[in-house]
Amino acid sequence: MADVKTFVPAPDRAPPSSAVGPIAWVRDNLFGSIGSSIATLVFFYLFFSYVPPFVEWALINANWTGSDRSVCEANAAGACWTFINVRLEQILFGLYFASNPDELWRPTLIFILFFALLLPLLFEKTPGKKWLTIALLGVFPVVFYFVVYGGYFGISQSNTTQWGGFLLTFALAFVGILLALPIGILLALGRRSELPVIRSMCVIYIEFWRGTPLITILFMASVMLPLFFPAGVEFDKVVRAMIGITLFQSAYTAEAVRGGLAAIPKGQSEAAMALGLGYWRRTVFITLPQALKISIPSIVNTFIALFKDTSLVSIIGLLDLLNMAQTTARSMEWKGYDIEAFLFAGFVYWAFCYGMSRYSQNLERKLDTNRRN
Amino acid sequence: MTERTRIPLHRDPKFRALVIQILALAFVVYGFYSLFQTTVDNLVARGIQTGTSFFDEVAPFQIGFSPFFDYKLGESTYIDVFFVGIQNTILVAVLGIVAATLLGFFIGVVRLSPNWLISRGALAYIEIFRNVPLLLQIMFWNFAIFLPSLPAPKNSIEMGAFYLNARGFHTPLPVIEDSTGFALWMAMLAVLCVGLIVFARRAKVRFQETGQQLPVVWISLGAIIGGGYLLYLIAGSPLIFDEPVLGRFNFKGGGQLPLPLFSLWFALTLYTAAFIAENVRAGIQSVSHGQTEASHALGLSRKDTVRLVTIPQALRVIIPPTISQYLNLTKNSSLAVAVGYEELVAVWAGITLNQTGQALVIIGMTVAVYECLSLFTSFVLNWYNKRIQLTER
Numbered sequence: 001m002a003d004v005k006t007f008v009p010a011p012d013r014a015p016p017s018s019a020v021g022p023i024a025w026v027r028d029n030l031f032g033s034i035g036s037s038i039a040t041l042v043f044f045y046l047f048f049s050y051v052p053p054f055v056e057w058a059l060i061n062a063n064w065t066g067s068d069r070s071v072c073e074a075n076a077a078g079a080c081w082t083f084i085n086v087r088l089e090q091i092l093f094g095l096y097f098a099s100n101p102d103e104l105w106r107p108t109l110i111f112i113l114f115f116a117l118l119l120p121l122l123f124e125k126t127p128g129k130k131w132l133t134i135a136l137l138g139v140f141p142v143v144f145y146f147v148v149y150g151g152y153f154g155i156s157q158s159n160t161t162q163w164g165g166f167l168l169t170f171a172l173a174f175v176g177i178l179l180a181l182p183i184g185i186l187l188a189l190g191r192r193s194e195l196p197v198i199r200s201m202c203v204i205y206i207e208f209w210r211g212t213p214l215i216t217i218l219f220m221a222s223v224m225l226p227l228f229f230p231a232g233v234e235f236d237k238v239v240r241a242m243i244g245i246t247l248f249q250s251a252y253t254a255e256a257v258r259g260g261l262a263a264i265p266k267g268q269s270e271a272a273m274a275l276g277l278g279y280w281r282r283t284v285f286i287t288l289p290q291a292l293k294i295s296i297p298s299i300v301n302t303f304i305a306l307f308k309d310t311s312l313v314s315i316i317g318l319l320d321l322l323n324m325a326q327t328t329a330r331s332m333e334w335k336g337y338d339i340e341a342f343l344f345a346g347f348v349y350w351a352f353c354y355g356m357s358r359y360s361q362n363l364e365r366k367l368d369t370n371r372r373n
Numbered sequence: 374m375t376e377r378t379r380i381p382l383h384r385d386p387k388f389r390a391l392v393i394q395i396l397a398l399a400f401v402v403y404g405f406y407s408l409f410q411t412t413v414d415n416l417v418a419r420g421i422q423t424g425t426s427f428f429d430e431v432a433p434f435q436i437g438f439s440p441f442f443d444y445k446l447g448e449s450t451y452i453d454v455f456f457v458g459i460q461n462t463i464l465v466a467v468l469g470i471v472a473a474t475l476l477g478f479f480i481g482v483v484r485l486s487p488n489w490l491i492s493r494g495a496l497a498y499i500e501i502f503r504n505v506p507l508l509l510q511i512m513f514w515n516f517a518i519f520l521p522s523l524p525a526p527k528n529s530i531e532m533g534a535f536y537l538n539a540r541g542f543h544t545p546l547p548v549i550e551d552s553t554g555f556a557l558w559m560a561m562l563a564v565l566c567v568g569l570i571v572f573a574r575r576a577k578v579r580f581q582e583t584g585q586q587l588p589v590v591w592i593s594l595g596a597i598i599g600g601g602y603l604l605y606l607i608a609g610s611p612l613i614f615d616e617p618v619l620g621r622f623n624f625k626g627g628g629q630l631p632l633p634l635f636s637l638w639f640a641l642t643l644y645t646a647a648f649i650a651e652n653v654r655a656g657i658q659s660v661s662h663g664q665t666e667a668s669h670a671l672g673l674s675r676k677d678t679v680r681l682v683t684i685p686q687a688l689r690v691i692i693p694p695t696i697s698q699y700l701n702l703t704k705n706s707s708l709a710v711a712v713g714y715e716e717l718v719a720v721w722a723g724i725t726l727n728q729t730g731q732a733l734v735i736i737g738m739t740v741a742v743y744e745c746l747s748l749f750t751s752f753v754l755n756w757y758n759k760r761i762q763l764t765e766r
Contacts, residue, residue, distance in 0.1 A: 029489035036488040043490050197394035201401060211747030212740050213704040219722050220740070223732045227415045228408055308506040315508075315710055322509050326516075338517040346505045346513065353504035 058343070069334060083334045084344045091324050091344070094164030103156070106147050107167050114140065114170075122359060124366075141178060144171070160238045164319030166348065168238070172310040172320070176245040177253075177303050183246070184253025185292075189283060191254065192261055202254070209251035215312050217244045222316050241313045245306070252302040260295025261287065294367055300360035304353050311349070321345050412733070427729045428452040434724055436715050438631050440464065454725055458717035459742060465634060465716060466703040469641040473702060474695070476646035481653025495650065502647040508708050510644055515636035515712040523632070526623045534616050536624060542635045543617035546628040554611030561604045569593050633714035637706065645702045649695055656691035657683070689761050693754055700750040704743060717742060 018024055031037040061078030063071050064085060072080035084091065090098035093107040117136045120126040148167070151157035163171070190202035209217070221244030225235065235243070264287050272282040314323030322345050328334060329341035382388055416423055432454050435446045439457045443449075449457075484495035502510070520539060524530065529538040536543040549555045569592075576587040605611075617627030630638070660683050668678040707718040722739045726732060 029487065032487050036486070036491075039486070039488050039491050043494055195390050195394050197398055201397065207747070207751075208744065211744045213707040213718070213743060215707045215710065215718060216722060216736065216739050216743065219718070219726075220736050223726065224736055227412050227732065230411050231415065231418060304504075308504075311506040311508045312708070315708075322506065322512075326512065338521075339513075342509060342513040342517050346509050349506055349509065350501065350504045354500060357500075357504065 072337070079343075080334075080337045080340050081344075083328070083337050083340060087328045087334070090165060091321065091328060092166045094162060094167050094319065094324065096158045096162035096164075097167070098165075099162075103158070106150070106155070106158075110144055110147055110167075111170075113143065137178060137181075141174070144174075160236050163238055165324045166321045168313075168318060169307075169310050169321040171238075172242060172245055172313060173303070173307045175242045176249045176306050176310070179242075179246040180249035180253045181299075183250035185257050185288070187250060187254035188257035188261055189288075191258055206251045206254050209248050210255070212248075214245075214248050214309050215315055217248050218312060218316050220244065237316070237318060241316065241318060245310070249302070249306050252305070253299060256295050256298035256302050257291065259298055260291035260293075263294055264290050297360040297364040297367070300356055300363070304356050304360075307353060307356070308349060321348060416733075421730060423731065423733050425734060427731055428455075430729075432725070433728065436720060438629075438634065438715050440628070451725055451729065454720050455717075455738065458715065458719070458721045461634075461714065461720075462703070462706055462716040462718075462742075465638055465641070465706045465709065465714065466699075468638050469645065469702050469706065470699050472638065472642040473645035473649055473698075476642060477649025477695075478653055479650075480646060481650035481657070484650060484654045485657055499647045499650050502643050503651075507640065507644045507705055508711055511637055511640040511708055512711055514640050515633060519632060519636050519639075526619060529619070529624075534614070534627075536617055537635075538624075539632060540623050541629055541631040543624045544628040544630070545614040545616045546626075547612045548615045549611060550613045551609060551611040554609045558605055558608035558611055561608065562601060565596060565600055565604065569596055631714070633709065633712040636712055637709050637714050641702055641705060644705070645698055648698050648701075652691050652694045652698070653687075656687040656689075659690045660686045692757060696750060696754050696757070700747060703746055 018027075030040045057077070058079045061075065063075055063078055063080050063082045065071070066082045067086055069080070069083070071082050072078075087098075089101075089104065093104065097103050097107050114136075117132055117140060121129060121132050121136065126132070146152055147155065148171070149158060149160070187202050187206055190198050191206065193199050193202070218241060221240045222237065225240050225243065229235075268290065269282055269287050272286040277286070310320060311322040313320050314326070319327060325341040325345040326338070329336075329338045429450050429452065431447060432449055432451050436444045436449075436454065436457055438461065441460055442453065442457050444453060444457055480495045480498055483491055484499070486492045486495075523537065523539040526538045526540055529536040529543075534545045573589050573593065576589050580586050615626050617624040617629070619625075664682050664686065665678055668682040669675075673681065706716055709716045710719040710723055713719065717739060722735055726735045729735070
């Protein structure tokens with residue numbers, strides 16, 4: 001019995017080369033079945049007949065430098081980014097700042113400040129998030145007003161009729177979300193209120209603005225708003241658009257917040273009630289903070305929609321990013337470069353919206369696992 | 374004792390609720406009243422007579438596209454313009470909804486394909502099209518792509534009897550030639566449909582009793598297409614096709630979709646399909662894998678599993694947000710104003726408003742139309758949600 005044979009398993013053999021590695025991946029994922037193989041081939045065909053010529057036109061043969069259209073006319077096989085390059089200040093900051101080069105620091109400073117405040121907020125572990133949020137939502141708009149609009153501290157006043165480009169798009173979207181957030185929160189609370197009159201007023205408000213296309217609201221704001229205010233009270237076009245956008249956006253924000261409120265278990269407010277907290281304390285300290293946290297992804301989604309929708313102000317004649325790009329492409333000097341103008345504006349919108357939607361998806365995933373644990 | 378348990382009036386929740394609501398109502402009513410007063414004062418000060426008397430005035434502009442109403446310059450009135458606008462809004466909405474649903478379902482299914490390339494391609498499509506403003510897309514297709522690159526009518530792109538050129542898309546249009554024959558054909562089709570419904574009921578009963586299935590869908594499709602064509606011949610071919618013919622400047626006859634309508638439809642379809650595709654993907658993924666496995670364990674074939682287990686449950690998740698997308702598409706069709714397609718906002722809130730200056734009435738009516746559509750949509754949604762809840766247990 002002394003020599004007990006112990007079983008020593010032979011080392012694992014390497015998996016057959018047909019089951020791992022790039023070849024197996026290609027076979028499984030691209031040529032898994034007859035249908036899949038055909039689809040892959042069709043995809044390759046379409047891809048190679050459209051994408052390389054586009055890349056060649058947009059990047060390889062493109063014109064980047066120069067100062068007038070002769071450069072682009074000499075090399076017509078490539079895209080004319082020269083035009084964007086030359087008119088960049090106008091497309092980003094609008095006519096006022098583009099025509100006063102001494103004032104360009106103002107919008108530049110504003111954008112730097114904005115991203116300096118925003119970017120740290122996107123990471124979970126940044127310390128002092130509360131203060132950053134207050135700075136972004138409370139202090140930044142004031143700074144924006146004094147720096148971009150001006151008129152104080154020796155900063156010359158900019159003419160809102162000459163606002164434009166990405167700066168205007170940004171201002172409209174930011175004002176929209178900033179003002180719509182408190183109104184939307186109140187509306188959401190009202191819609192969940194137990195008081196029938198308050199509830200029905202909030203429902204009517206929310207459904208009214210959600211049922212109307214934004215373009216109609218902008219028309220309304222630009223032709224009807226002057227009728228609603230006593231003579232002597234006048235708003236310029238930009239402010240009118242901001243009012244319309246805020247009314248519209250507050251309804252959507254309200255629905256996003258309402259979703260968050262609905263997801264808070266009833267026990268939370270019942271426990272608060274048992275502790276003797278009144279309605280407002282219950283709401284402000286217990287339910288609302290939790291509801292806002294889980295409704296951030298939906299609020300970001302409504303904000304993405306708003307950011308895209310600000311482009312509609314070009315229909316009522318404001319020179320936002322889209323309209324500015326298009327107007328530039330219709331000027332005598334750069335006539336005929338519409339595709340470049342649209343692609344550039346589209347890329348800017350896309351970059352922001354895609355970034356925000358990725359952020360909101362990440363957040364959603366994080367919040368989801370939190371709840372499951 | 375009673376003194377101590379009685380709640381003082383200002384602490385009584387019922388009383389407080391009453392006071393708060395009365396105050397809120399009074400505030401809103403006062404707000405509306407003062408708004409109304411200022412508006413009336415302003416209108417008087419500007420000498421604007423608000424009213425509906427302009428409805429019967431003859432509209433001094435032409436509307437080029439009105440497929441179902443006759444619009445004549447110099448005869449049609451402003452109220453006709455309103456109805457033509459609604460008609461054109463509905464037309465582009467219906468065309469867009471059909472195309473966006475087909476494309477959206479296709480892309481949503483393809484997004485879940487085991488083929489890596491195809492699934493990534495669908496993802497790229499979704500992320501590109503839903504993150505760029507729709508207005509930009511409409512203008513891009515219209516002004517940057519179609520208008521400069523489509524040929525003049527003379528060199529139209531020809532697809533059978535369909536023609537595409539810089540003026541628009543031209544299709545043959547069926548016209549009733551022999552109305553009694555047409556009525557006969559319609560009657561025979563109705564009988565055929567009734568027969569098919571009876572057949573489907575029988576097949577279902579048979580399936581429940583014996584477990585034997587008949588290919589109802591294929592038989593019905595075949596009967597409608599093949600039988601319909603046969604009946605058409607029996608009725609003596611009552612339709613003729615009015616084909617577009619190249620005239621001196623453009624095509625004449627047939628159906629014409631002007632280029633703005635075509636661009637608008639194209640952009641709305643691509644944009645909305647991206648959102649519908651996401652709904653479809655989420656719906657299919659929401660059906661847990663256990664359902665499929667259980668169905669296989671019960672011996673259902675792969676095809677039956679998809680048809681009887683996966684799709685019905687996925688549709689429950691897919692349909693409600695998709696109906697909201699249909700409403701969005703309809704509202705978004707108002708962006709036509711940028712390319713000059715003659716729908717409600719463009720001809721009514723745009724041209725008519727400029728011509729008459731009747732801001733209150735015109736904007737009010739425009740908003741009312743969209744509110745009706747939105748109410749109708751939420752009505753359908755509630756109905757659907759209630760129905761699927763009932764069938765759940």
